[in-house]
Amino acid sequence: MSRTTIHDIARELKTSAATVSRALNDHPSISTATKESIRKAAQRLNYRQNRTASSLRSGKTFVVGVIVPSVQISFFGSVIHGIEQVIKNQGYNVLLFQTNEQYEDEVQGVQTLLQSNVDGIIASISKETIKYDHFLEVKHRNIPLVLFDRSIDELEVPAVVIDDYKGAFMATEHLIQQGYKRIAHISGPQHIRIFHERLRGYVDALKAYGHQVDGDLITYGKLSIDSGRACTQHLLRLAHPPDAIFAVEDFSALGALQVIKESPWSQPGQIGLVGFANEAFSAYITPSLTTIDQQTALMGQEAATIFMNLRQEESNPTGPPQKIVLEPTLVVRQSSLKRQETID
Amino acid sequence: MSRTTIHDIARELKTSAATVSRALNDHPSISTATKESIRKAAQRLNYRQNRTASSLRSGKTFVVGVIVPSVQISFFGSVIHGIEQVIKNQGYNVLLFQTNEQYEDEVQGVQTLLQSNVDGIIASISKETIKYDHFLEVKHRNIPLVLFDRSIDELEVPAVVIDDYKGAFMATEHLIQQGYKRIAHISGPQHIRIFHERLRGYVDALKAYGHQVDGDLITYGKLSIDSGRACTQHLLRLAHPPDAIFAVEDFSALGALQVIKESPWSQPGQIGLVGFANEAFSAYITPSLTTIDQQTALMGQEAATIFMNLRQEESNPTGPPQKIVLEPTLVVRQSSLKRQETID
Numbered sequence: 001m002s003r004t005t006i007h008d009i010a011r012e013l014k015t016s017a018a019t020v021s022r023a024l025n026d027h028p029s030i031s032t033a034t035k036e037s038i039r040k041a042a043q044r045l046n047y048r049q050n051r052t053a054s055s056l057r058s059g060k061t062f063v064v065g066v067i068v069p070s071v072q073i074s075f076f077g078s079v080i081h082g083i084e085q086v087i088k089n090q091g092y093n094v095l096l097f098q099t100n101e102q103y104e105d106e107v108q109g110v111q112t113l114l115q116s117n118v119d120g121i122i123a124s125i126s127k128e129t130i131k132y133d134h135f136l137e138v139k140h141r142n143i144p145l146v147l148f149d150r151s152i153d154e155l156e157v158p159a160v161v162i163d164d165y166k167g168a169f170m171a172t173e174h175l176i177q178q179g180y181k182r183i184a185h186i187s188g189p190q191h192i193r194i195f196h197e198r199l200r201g202y203v204d205a206l207k208a209y210g211h212q213v214d215g216d217l218i219t220y221g222k223l224s225i226d227s228g229r230a231c232t233q234h235l236l237r238l239a240h241p242p243d244a245i246f247a248v249e250d251f252s253a254l255g256a257l258q259v260i261k262e263s264p265w266s267q268p269g270q271i272g273l274v275g276f277a278n279e280a281f282s283a284y285i286t287p288s289l290t291t292i293d294q295q296t297a298l299m300g301q302e303a304a305t306i307f308m309n310l311r312q313e314e315s316n317p318t319g320p321p322q323k324i325v326l327e328p329t330l331v332v333r334q335s336s337l338k339r340q341e342t343i344d
Numbered sequence: 345m346s347r348t349t350i351h352d353i354a355r356e357l358k359t360s361a362a363t364v365s366r367a368l369n370d371h372p373s374i375s376t377a378t379k380e381s382i383r384k385a386a387q388r389l390n391y392r393q394n395r396t397a398s399s400l401r402s403g404k405t406f407v408v409g410v411i412v413p414s415v416q417i418s419f420f421g422s423v424i425h426g427i428e429q430v431i432k433n434q435g436y437n438v439l440l441f442q443t444n445e446q447y448e449d450e451v452q453g454v455q456t457l458l459q460s461n462v463d464g465i466i467a468s469i470s471k472e473t474i475k476y477d478h479f480l481e482v483k484h485r486n487i488p489l490v491l492f493d494r495s496i497d498e499l500e501v502p503a504v505v506i507d508d509y510k511g512a513f514m515a516t517e518h519l520i521q522q523g524y525k526r527i528a529h530i531s532g533p534q535h536i537r538i539f540h541e542r543l544r545g546y547v548d549a550l551k552a553y554g555h556q557v558d559g560d561l562i563t564y565g566k567l568s569i570d571s572g573r574a575c576t577q578h579l580l581r582l583a584h585p586p587d588a589i590f591a592v593e594d595f596s597a598l599g600a601l602q603v604i605k606e607s608p609w610s611q612p613g614q615i616g617l618v619g620f621a622n623e624a625f626s627a628y629i630t631p632s633l634t635t636i637d638q639q640t641a642l643m644g645q646e647a648a649t650i651f652m653n654l655r656q657e658e659s660n661p662t663g664p665p666q667k668i669v670l671e672p673t674l675v676v677r678q679s680s681l682k683r684q685e686t687i688d
Contacts, residue, residue, distance in 0.1 A: 004390040046348045046390045063456055071415035071424070071440065072624070080415070084444070093456040096415065096440035100428070112407055112437040116460035254628065280416070284598065286630030 004047040012041050062092050064307060065113030067123035069101045069150075073251075074280040075296055076124065079148060082300020083122060090308055092119070099126040101223075110134040120144035120307050125152060127189050127223060144310035148303045149294070150192055158310070158322040160302040164194045167292040167328030168201025169208075171246050171274040174290070174330055176209045178338040180244035180272045184217035186231045186256065188248040198248050198276065217242050221252050228255025236263055244272035244336075250279035250291055257285065257335065269339030278331055287334035295326045302326070348391040356385050406436050408651060409457030411467035413445045413494075417595075418624040419640055420468065423492060426644020427466060434652055436463070443470040445567075454478040464488035464651050469496060471533050471567060488654035492647045493638070494536055502654070502666040504646040508538045511636040511672030512545025513552075515590050515618040518634070518674055520553045522682040524588035524616045528561035530575045530600065532592040542592050542620065561586050565596050572599025580607055588616035588680075594623035594635055601629065601679065613683030622675055631678035639670045646670070 006020040013020070015038075023030045023038040030038075041047075064087055068076040084094055095116065097109035106126045111134070113121055121138055124147065135155055138145045151159035175183050185202045188195035199218070206213050216238055221227035228247060232255065235242055245260075247253035253275030265271050275282060275291040282289035302324050350364040357364070359382075367374045367382040374382075385391075408431055412420040428438055439460065441453035450470045455478070457465055465482055468491065479499055482489045495503035519527050529546045532539035543562070550557050560582055565571035572591060576599065579586055589604075591597035597619030604615050619626060619635040626633035646668045 008388075008390075045388070061459060063460070070421075072418055072421035074416055077414075077416035080442075081444075088449075093441070093452050095456060095460065096442070097437070098424075098440070100425075105432075108437050112439060115405060116407070116439065281625045281628055284625055284629045 004045045008045060009038060009041050009047055012045065013038065060119050061117045063095055063116065063118045064092055065095050065097060065116070065118040065121045067097045067099060067106065067109045067113070067121060069099055069124060069126050071096060071098050075277045075294065078296035079300040079303070082297040083304040085297070086301050086304035086308065101126045101128055103128040103131070107134045110138060114138070114141070114143070120146070120311060122146045122148065122303050122307055124148050125150040125192065127192055130191055144307050146303045146306045146310070148299055150194055153193070156321050158306045160299050160306065160324045160326065161194070162294045162299070162326040162328045164197035165201040167276060168198035168246070169205045170328065170330045171276065171292055172202045172205035173209070174332065175244045175246060175272050175274060175336060176205065176211065178272055178336060180338060182214070182217065182240065182242045183211070183244040183246060184219070184235050184242035186219050186221045186228060186245060186247040186252045188221060188223050190220070195248055202246055221248070223249055223252060225251050225255040228252030229259050232256040232259040236265070242271070246274045248276055250275035250277045250282050250289060253289055253291070254281065254285065257289065267339070269337055272338055273335040283333070290333045290336035291331050293329045293331050299326060348389045352389055353382060353385050353391055356389065357382065404463050405461045407439055407460065407462045408436055409439050409441060409460070409462040409465045411441045411443060411450065411453045411457070411465060413443050413468060413470050415440060415442050419621045419638065422640035423644040426641040427648040429641070430645050430648035430652065445470045445472055447472040447475070451478045454482060458482070458485070458487070464490070464655060466490045466492065466647050466651055468492050469494040469536065471536055474535055488651050490647045490650045490654070492643055494538055497537070500665050502650045504643050504650065504668045504670065505538070506638045506643070506670040506672050508541035509545040511620060512542035512590070513549045514672065514674045515620065515636055516546045516549035517553070518676065519588045519590060519616050519618060519680060520549065520555065522616055522680060524682060526558070526561065526584065526586045527555070527588045527590060528563070528579050528586035530563050530565045530572060530589060530591040530596045532565060532567050534564070539592055546590055565592070567593055567596060569595050569599040572596030573603050576600040576603040580609070586615070590618045592620055594619035594621045594626050594633060597633055597635070598625065598629065601633065611683070613681060616682055617679040627677070634677045634680035635675050637673045637675050643670060
């Protein structure tokens with residue numbers, strides 16, 4: 001069901017859309033009586049005048065909905081800024097919905113945005129989501145849908161991601177090059193592609209440098225400080241504990257850092273640590289956190305640009321959905337640097 | 345202009361609202377022909393069926409819009425969680441709009457949420473906003489409006505704030521009790537009541553303890569890390585520099601901390617520092633930041649509860665708007681502790 005447009009009002013009153021448009025904009029060429037009858041019809045049909053002339057013609061709302069797991073994760077906040085940079089220039093506004101990583105909330109989010117008549121949805125999937133009917137509904141309604149970061153290939157919609165495999169490979173390689181010998185990995189939910197890719201990158205980096213892959217050194221966490229703490233406590237209690245940890249994202253790394261600082265191996269450089277995401281806090285903690293930057297602003301800009309192209313129907317709907325893969329970069333700070341005297 | 349309800353469709357078709365409701369819900373007691381005509385009328389009138397029976401009766405969208413300066417400031421993120429805790433239990437969803445501290449964006453935000461037919465708006469004002477017509481429009485449309493933290497008394501709408509004066513008094517008193525003698529203040533925009541109140545609290549605490557109020561030690565910043573840096577560089581270059589700084593919020597304090605760490609007075613306890621807001625990062629930086637906690641979750645919960653009461657029309661619209669003032673608490677961490685040997 002589409003939004004009431006000036007064409008609906010014109011049809012109702014057997015007049016032209018141009019007359020309706022002029023009347024609603026209080027044009028002097030339209031008589032007071034006609035203006036009055038058009039305004040009444042507009043009210044009856046629940047017509048809502050949009051703010052731009054373009055909107056008057058198209059029935060667009062000039063709103064894009066953005067669904068993220070949490071606005072408090074600065075990665076998502078930063079992508080949102082990238083989206084806004086592109087979208088606001090085009091007269092669009094952004095409404096945000098956070099899922100708190102819950103599937104049910106994500107379904108509610110999609111429904112709420114559809115009910116709000118958004119012109120499109122840009123989303124990153126909740127870690128609890130394993131069914132995608134709510135996103136299929138968006139697709140079937142022909143409402144532009146673009147995914148970023150946590151995308152789902154089977155949905156066959158455009159997506160902007162970074163090369164998570166490569167980022168994880170770089171993180172692990174950096175720890176190897178620092179001289180660490182037993183590098184553990186705190187991973188995340190494996191049904192989300194990016195966390196699986198990061199695990200693959202970690203494993204392949206170890207193999208590429210002739211390190212043994214030890215299943216005891218791979219733990220599966222829940223992407224939080226508390227989970228990072230628990231995983232690290234487990235790792236440090238092993239008979240052969242690790243001398244370095246690559247955490248799948250920065251909140252897990254922050255939890256790991258807290259446990260390391262409380263442990264007998266608390267000297268900087270004793271246990272190396274690398275995170276992933278370059279969260280805002282990672283530069284300010286002590287030791288500052290080595291991590292992988294994901295070009296968040298660019299990710300948002302690219303997602304928004306794909307949306308704008310879909311909206312303007314410049315893309316080719318018969319081809320495969322566009323997928324943009326951004327390059328990760330390693331940001332070396334203090335947490336991964338090995339003390340020189342301990343390199344053997 | 346109100347949303348189309350089943351009553352509008354019933355009036356249009358000269359039938360009962362109950363018949364319309366049953367037809368739209370595919371009730372077997374309604375004939376196929378009647379269902380068809382009601383569905384067509386619903387489409388013509390741009391009627392959107394809500395997901396709940398209650399919504400069918402009331403025309404509510406069960407969406408509340410929340411406007412904040414930035415979702416990346418964890419203070420706002422945390423208040424949003426408090427709002428969601430109350431609102432989701434009542435079947436409501438939250439759509440977020442961030443203004444990036446811009447007046448124009450805030451106006452767009454109000455318009456976008458009204459266009460989305462939200463049942464109410466909960467907002468905290470942008471630092472650039474000095475005109476309030478957009479909020480007056482919400483009020484005049486009888487759409488529930490609740491402000492939190494950065495509220496505007498002249499709007500005469502319900503608000504949840506903390507006692508900013510008291511929080512600032514406590515922060516300054518704490519520095520005095522640590523033994524600091526020249527306590528500077530990095531303030532914020534004075535047209536926003538909370539920042540003015542914090543300045544008042546700082547001044548009155550100094551007076552209460554017999555300290556001189558020195559205008560040279562009061563600077564006006566822009567609520568950011570960069571602004572905090574610039575203000576602190578200015579303060580440390582004074583002929584008589586301060587030995588402690590109370591910053592109006594934690595991002596300014598973080599900028600101050602960076603400059604202090606780079607300065608000749610970089611030893612912990614040489615220059616005391618207190619922030620305001622208990623941002624997420626404040627516990628993780630080194631030295632960890634002493635700050636004022638604002639009971640963010642409770643602030644969100646109270647704002648949401650006021651909204652729910654307004655929505656259910658349990659409140660008395662003829663009385664003065666409800667104002668809830670929460671108590672701040674001092675969170676003492678490392679940044680404010682004076683080295684014992686330097687207390688004279």
